Amino acid sequence: MPLHEENPVPDIWFEPAVTDADKDMLSIGFHKNIDRYTVALTYLYGIYEDRPITVSALPLNPAGEYKQDIHMLGASVALKF
Numbered sequence: 001m002p003l004h005e006e007n008p009v010p011d012i013w014f015e016p017a018v019t020d021a022d023k024d025m026l027s028i029g030f031h032k033n034i035d036r037y038t039v040a041l042t043y044l045y046g047i048y049e050d051r052p053i054t055v056s057a058l059p060l061n062p063a064g065e066y067k068q069d070i071h072m073l074g075a076s077v078a079l080k081f
Contacts, residue, residue: 002026012057022049038078046070
């Protein structure tokens, strides 16, 4: 299921420690019932747009181009009783 999210933070307040940029998120998952158990697996891929920063209001944030992608895996097991 695709999802697009836009970043509300202006470039001048960009903080590299916070992963935030315009991004597209793609995910897939499935679950399987086995007797009283349900097993689920999910995968998410976050595609972040490159973010060039030329000036920052925060003193320790260097200018540059920030790039990132995210891969997330999830797994769960549920017991029905």
